[in-house]
Amino acid sequence: MCNYNERDRASMGQRVALELDLVKGFRFFDPHIHMVSRTTDDYQAMADAGVVAVIEPAFWVGQPRTGIDTFRDYYSSLIGWERFRASQFGIKHFCTIGLNSREANNEALAEEVMELLPFFIYKEGVVGVGEIGFDDQTAAEEKYYRLQLELAKEAGLPVQVHTPHRDKTKGTSRSMDIALEHGLDPGMVIIDHNTEETVKEVLDKGFWAAFTIYPFTKMGNERMVEIVKQYGPERILVNSAADWGISDPLAVPKTAALMVKSGLPKATIEQVCYQNAVAAFSQSGQLDEAMLNEKTSIDQGKKFAGNSVLRGGQQPRRDADSIIIS
């Protein structure tokens, strides 16, 4: 995912100072972020920037898993520890559960994962099946994509579709065609990692179009601003997909700030950076506006979670600008 090649500064466009004051008072929902790979500093920065909720799709962990137990423990961590970790920062954590496309290619293991999925998709806070779809666009990927679409249909859950990096346009069309073939309502399917090349078809076919603001390899946020200007805010979602690569957990608030600077109306910005994510994933019955409005109780127990994020008695916030650690 990450490229370490030096990029010509000039090709990266004009540098704009980070001014999150522009989005003070906004509420953000990042509907695609892999928090298991992120630090507590990220959670803190996200909370400070106005992120109130996240969705963590089950994905590839950077190298292939070799056994079913690691899948189970990973899914368990998404509905357990990671949800708790987020709550300590006042962030609501939801997830989508699925077999990612890369690992669908290990068919023996994929079969076992398919048997595991029904034990997880009905859990509290699971707002969809995801992220599933194509990577190399192999026959095995297609097989497990189809099986999981059926699973989502049966469970009445939205689907979060990962679109391939290579041969993206064709892969995106194919992902949508297959979903329609299985009788899924396009309104229940979120097509992720869109570009200027894919957005029109996705919106025309009635699917949700999500955009990943991810440096170097996916969308940049200046391009995102142009897309919203061109297509309007309907059915468009912005996410960070921040993970173990060089990525940015503040991609959603930063994009919103750029949108403010670019003169987009507040209502439009809120729609693509918050409201649409709520609308798309509330169809799971596992999340609603009221849930997001209630103040996450960072109660006594959670606040002093001891051998976890916040050690007993310690001030919850570390002073990043001091060399003193106490």
Place this chain on the structure above:
Amino acid sequence: MNDVNAGFSAERMVFQEWVANQIAPHVAEGEWQALLDQVDRLRADSQPHRLARVFTAIPRNLKSVDKDLRITLAEADKRTGQLPLVVTDWPLVRLIRVWVLMNIPALEETAYVSLIERLFKYGEMEELAALYAALPVYDFPSAWRLRCTEGIRSNMAPVRQAIMVNNHYPSQFLDEGAWNQLVLKAFFTDEDIPHIIGLKQRNNARLAEALVDYAYELHAAKRTINPMLWILVAPFVDERAYRLMEQIILKSQQLHERKAIAYAFQMSSYRPATDFMTGNSELTDLLDTADTPWVGWPEQTN
């Protein structure tokens, strides 16, 4: 079909029904009826997938339940048979889940344990809290020792609290090593220490020694020491404990800390400690336990 109530003692039936009556008013009638039907089927046939589905889907199916509603049942601990259940400030969904678990029919031990262990294996945070809160009501109580010990290691505060606080299971079934870990961990994680059941009954010299070590560590780091620590140390005050306690009682600015140490000195059989109290009669005021977490400690039986 056989009598679906077979395998439940009369007391247990009465208790289950009583719990059900506490839950029912908070759930819409149709949803409650549907759950009762599911539980009836579960009593007749406790296939793992059936139990897992009912147990997991409770918040999904009971849409009428106020997610923020917390429930305290003053009478719950009067249960006869097995261990009492203490329901204090539980989310209603947790109580419903525990009630469902109480409805698993009599099975032989291996089948019963593996049925419940399966729920632990796939549990999300709230499910785990319910599963651990239910430790006192499971059949084959001695079969859950390792599970209980494992839960104490959890990093998820609500899960850990469901075991440590207001739960009769640990003090009845854990060996000394595991019990001491529970108490030490409770201090490390700032749990509600006075509501750990069995604190007084299971207090022991090895625990006191570890607590004194911990107090030294906190003192060196200039961190706050929970005064309840000194209450547990009281019967085992020795030279090493006394040295630190004397320093703190003389210098601390925190009233509860000084009060706890005065109380511990008073209760102690270590001569320098009792001498210290007689030699410093102005400290007698510190022995007033009103508004302290250890009020009523001398009369406490568990």
